[in-house]
Amino acid sequence: MTQPRKTTQFFYQGEQLSSLVQPGANRSILRSQDMPLAEMSLTDEGRDSQLLITDLQQSVLGHVDGND
Numbered sequence: 001m002t003q004p005r006k007t008t009q010f011f012y013q014g015e016q017l018s019s020l021v022q023p024g025a026n027r028s029i030l031r032s033q034d035m036p037l038a039e040m041s042l043t044d045e046g047r048d049s050q051l052l053i054t055d056l057q058q059s060v061l062g063h064v065d066g067n068d
């Protein structure tokens with residue numbers, strides 16, 4: 001019997017990362033007008049969401065957990 005591959009898949013919208021799929025975890029970045037706003041994740045442990053703190057250059061400086 002063969003072992004399942006432990007690969008990570010990256011999905012882009014244009015040149016920007018939109019989703020990441022890996023064994024046990026799926027993550028998506030929500031954007032508005034190319035600005036990253038939030039990250040949602042679904043893992044074996046459950047769901048989580050975070051609001052992203054960004055600057056005008058679209059860099060993520062930090063996050064605020066959705067459960068705070």
